[in-house]
Amino acid sequence: MTEIVVVGAGLTGLIASILAADRGAKVTLVARGRGGLTLSHGCIDVWGRSTPSRALSRLRMNHPYRLAGTGSLRAGLEFLRALDHQADYPFIGNISRNLRLPTALGTIHTTALAPKSLASGDLRDKTPIVIAGVDGFRDFYPEFVAANLHKAGVSIDDALRLPLPLSTVRRDRYAIDIARSLDDSHFLDEVARIWKSRLSGIKRLGLPAILGFANHQFVHEELQERLGLTLFEIPTLPPSIPGLRLERLLHRKAMEMGVFVIEGPKVLGRVDGSTAAPRVSGVVLQTAGGSRTLTADIVLLATGGVMHGGLIFQQDGRVRESVFDLPVIYDEGRKHWTASSPLETQPYANYGLSVNEQLQPLGADGLPIYTNLFCAGGLIAGADRSGEGSRQGIDIATAYRAIEAALG
Amino acid sequence: MIRPNLTTDQCLKCNICTSACPVASVTDNFLGPKAVGPQAARYRYPHQPPSIPSLTWCSGCGICSLVCPHGVAVAEINIQAKADLVNRGKTYLRDHLISRPELLGRLASPVASLANKSLSSRPTRWLLGKTLAINSSAPLPTFASQSLRNRLRSKCVATPPDPGLSADQTVAFFHGCSSNYYEPELGILAVTILEQLGQNVILPPQKCCGLPLQSNGLLKTARRYAQANISWLAPFARRGIPIVGISTSCTLSLKHDYRIVLGLQNDESNLVSSSTFDFFEFLTHQLAHEIDKLDFKPLIAEAMYHPPCQLRSHGIGFPALTILQRIPGLQLHLSESECCGIAGTYGIKQEKSQVAYDVGKTLFEQARRSEVDFVLSDSETCRWWISKHTGLPVYHPLEIVAKAMDIV
Numbered sequence: 001m002t003e004i005v006v007v008g009a010g011l012t013g014l015i016a017s018i019l020a021a022d023r024g025a026k027v028t029l030v031a032r033g034r035g036g037l038t039l040s041h042g043c044i045d046v047w048g049r050s051t052p053s054r055a056l057s058r059l060r061m062n063h064p065y066r067l068a069g070t071g072s073l074r075a076g077l078e079f080l081r082a083l084d085h086q087a088d089y090p091f092i093g094n095i096s097r098n099l100r101l102p103t104a105l106g107t108i109h110t111t112a113l114a115p116k117s118l119a120s121g122d123l124r125d126k127t128p129i130v131i132a133g134v135d136g137f138r139d140f141y142p143e144f145v146a147a148n149l150h151k152a153g154v155s156i157d158d159a160l161r162l163p164l165p166l167s168t169v170r171r172d173r174y175a176i177d178i179a180r181s182l183d184d185s186h187f188l189d190e191v192a193r194i195w196k197s198r199l200s201g202i203k204r205l206g207l208p209a210i211l212g213f214a215n216h217q218f219v220h221e222e223l224q225e226r227l228g229l230t231l232f233e234i235p236t237l238p239p240s241i242p243g244l245r246l247e248r249l250l251h252r253k254a255m256e257m258g259v260f261v262i263e264g265p266k267v268l269g270r271v272d273g274s275t276a277a278p279r280v281s282g283v284v285l286q287t288a289g290g291s292r293t294l295t296a297d298i299v300l301l302a303t304g305g306v307m308h309g310g311l312i313f314q315q316d317g318r319v320r321e322s323v324f325d326l327p328v329i330y331d332e333g334r335k336h337w338t339a340s341s342p343l344e345t346q347p348y349a350n351y352g353l354s355v356n357e358q359l360q361p362l363g364a365d366g367l368p369i370y371t372n373l374f375c376a377g378g379l380i381a382g383a384d385r386s387g388e389g390s391r392q393g394i395d396i397a398t399a400y401r402a403i404e405a406a407l408g
Numbered sequence: 409m410i411r412p413n414l415t416t417d418q419c420l421k422c423n424i425c426t427s428a429c430p431v432a433s434v435t436d437n438f439l440g441p442k443a444v445g446p447q448a449a450r451y452r453y454p455h456q457p458p459s460i461p462s463l464t465w466c467s468g469c470g471i472c473s474l475v476c477p478h479g480v481a482v483a484e485i486n487i488q489a490k491a492d493l494v495n496r497g498k499t500y501l502r503d504h505l506i507s508r509p510e511l512l513g514r515l516a517s518p519v520a521s522l523a524n525k526s527l528s529s530r531p532t533r534w535l536l537g538k539t540l541a542i543n544s545s546a547p548l549p550t551f552a553s554q555s556l557r558n559r560l561r562s563k564c565v566a567t568p569p570d571p572g573l574s575a576d577q578t579v580a581f582f583h584g585c586s587s588n589y590y591e592p593e594l595g596i597l598a599v600t601i602l603e604q605l606g607q608n609v610i611l612p613p614q615k616c617c618g619l620p621l622q623s624n625g626l627l628k629t630a631r632r633y634a635q636a637n638i639s640w641l642a643p644f645a646r647r648g649i650p651i652v653g654i655s656t657s658c659t660l661s662l663k664h665d666y667r668i669v670l671g672l673q674n675d676e677s678n679l680v681s682s683s684t685f686d687f688f689e690f691l692t693h694q695l696a697h698e699i700d701k702l703d704f705k706p707l708i709a710e711a712m713y714h715p716p717c718q719l720r721s722h723g724i725g726f727p728a729l730t731i732l733q734r735i736p737g738l739q740l741h742l743s744e745s746e747c748c749g750i751a752g753t754y755g756i757k758q759e760k761s762q763v764a765y766d767v768g769k770t771l772f773e774q775a776r777r778s779e780v781d782f783v784l785s786d787s788e789t790c791r792w793w794i795s796k797h798t799g800l801p802v803y804h805p806l807e808i809v810a811k812a813m814d815i816v
Contacts (some may be wrong), residue, residue, distance in 0.1 A: 308477070
């Protein structure tokens with residue numbers, strides 16, 4: 001049985017682990033902390049700027065999408081969709097036309113796939129919208145959302161605030177607090193009762209993403225039915241509930257499929273030179289106690305880019321890869337990393353590893369550095385993922401391609 | 409040298425820790441690990457007292473540090489600050505008592521049956537509740553009439569070890585208070601398993617790891633215990649003899665807390681740390697070869713495995729699972745909760761009893777709903793607590809492995 005170690009438990013690492021387990025490999029997933037996915041909006045952005053399916057064929061050859069191939073993207077998305085469907089958390093949308101979803105800032109987020117409760121807020125649907133916040137929740141301002149959407153040319157019928165049945169409140173409520181409260185059926189009953197009279201005549205209501213955590217599907221459907229309207233969610237400040245829901249779902253699925261998950265340790269690459277071909281022998285984990293060696297036939301790096309720990313930007317102006325110290329494509333000198341304005345495309349966004357079509361990191365000679373080392377996700381150079389609106393699409397496409405290349 | 413307080417600068421306020429915190433998710437008395445920890449600590453001068461009483465709600469489960477993607481020692485900051493708070497206020501007689509399981513064991517084991525009878529009687533529990541604020545529904549351990557060390561006198565060795573002792577295939581067993589005074593049978597099983605796998609097991613001098621003292625803010629005494637253990641165990645580690653424990657909380661103290669929470673960072677403590685193994689970590693890492701050769705006897709049962717929060721902090725995953733999964737006929741369900749609520753001595757306190765129960769509620773419900781025959785967990789206080797609240801038998805995974813190895 002092929003033993004594979006996946007480093008990083010964001011969207012890329014989780015999907016790659018599940019895919020590898022699905023192909024019969026023995027998978028160990030190692031991660032230091034939970035990150036990117038729990039902070040994300042929980043949607044799958046493929047190409048936010050325009051129609052994904054059309055834009056992808058026109059990309060440069062070294063763009064991660066081109067390297068992984070659109071076939072990997074389609075297959076990866078189908079795989080994710082099937083997983084989410086199984087888990088009763090279906091995603092809506094496709095890559096031929098983006099959904100247009102309102103954000104908590106009142107801007108428009110174009111995305112390929114979104115969970116059902118978010119997708120009902122699609123602004124291409126012309127059903128009139130009312131935006132509502134809830135009392136005691138400081139991360140969502142309905143008036144602000146409505147005003148900004150109005151500026152963006154979307155008409156919003158009304159912005160209002162709804163009360164929550166809380167006896168005493170000893171601290172600020174986080175989105176997760178309210179979502180967990182709504183998981184409780186008594187609380188849900190009470191909410192339905194006190195909201196009902198305030199919402200007459202409304203067809204579609206946008207709320208911050210608080211509609212349940214563990215029982216989300218039930219909370220969403222039940223509340224829609226009781227209030228007699230379409231309810232949709234708008235993701236709030238991180239950690240956002242849709243991000244947490246997707247993380248929880250994939251994490252569980254991975255465990256269920258026998259993936260051995262190790263959370264906590266710092267990971268360092270291990271190359272012992274025991275074989276003739278240039279290969280890695282595994283990783284070394286810095287656990288709470290000593291270092292523990294994990295040998296593997298294949299190592300997949302899904303450690304992410306700048307914001308996620310895969311790349312380390314050093315004071316001395318160098319950029320390093322954090323696990324195997326692989327060569328990174330970047331501009332020497334700190335002043336070249338950023339653009340003059342924060343609103344421009346940032347040069348650092350494109351930094352990362354140069355890889356081939358098997359997603360093996362390449363050396364200066366253009367050859368794979370190690371034959372059994374692969375990488376996926378934000379670690380790969382050549383994409384400004386936030387600017388393109390391609391973050392999750394790249395994660396999924398490259399995870400799929402890397403596993404396919406590694407396991408055949 | 410890692411100083412928890414210096415890691416506050418790495419905190420981005422992302423609230424990943426807050427959304428994962430088992431306590432903050434059931435009570436708003438607790439502001440959450442971020443708010444009382446890195447956020448508050450940034451505004452404190454060194455040696456300035458922590459000013460947030462809400463800190464005392466922290467159970468010390470360590471999930472916050474585990475999930476932090478930026479290496480902030482959230483739990484460690486909070487444990488230190490909590491201790492500071494305790495030392496500046498009044499300390500309770502109760503906290504001094506419940507944090508000394510070794511002393512209690514030593515005093516009570518000669519009169520074990522009398523002590524057990526009176527502790528299990530309702531009037532005594534009522535009285536303990538009234539006078540000492542000990543949660544009258546919390547399970548208290550039963551004392552064994554003969555300690556493990558007494559029963560295995562021939563295996564007890566002095567420190568430093570005899571120069572004639574061969575370090576090869578030798579294991580120094582850290583039994584902890586629990587298997588010495590309360591569950592010696594478990595200690596004997598662990599020793600038998602190790603012996604069957606070809607190990608020579610010795611019992612080095614040791615005392616209570618000090619974790620209960622640490623959790624109750626009595627850091628000075630905890631440090632004394634720690635220093636004693638380090639000086640007794642280091643000579644074994646220096647000889648290359650691994651230290652193996654069956655209680656995931658004791659072993660975490662040896663690996664991590666002595667150095668990071670209690671600030672005892674030196675060559676000796678580092679050596680003890682890197683030489684300490686959780687029982688199943690040792691089996692899967694050091695004895696993998698022997699384990700692979702074993703033919704487990706079938707065991708037709710459905711069980712739920714709950715990895716204790718303290719085990720998670722080891723950063724080694726759940727090694728018991730990999731062995732349990734090999735037992736034919738054993739159907740495993742994985743706990744969906746990160747903590748059972750007891751957190752060592754937290755749930756024993758009357759003022760914390762409701763919160764501790766609420767933390768464990770989803771776990772208890774899952775156990776009941778899945779209709780398992782028994783539950784498995786590696787820490788003693790978790791086992792007693794889960795058994796009390798589910799009415800199910802709760803075993804250490806090694807008891808089941810012993811069964812499958814035909815030892816019992």
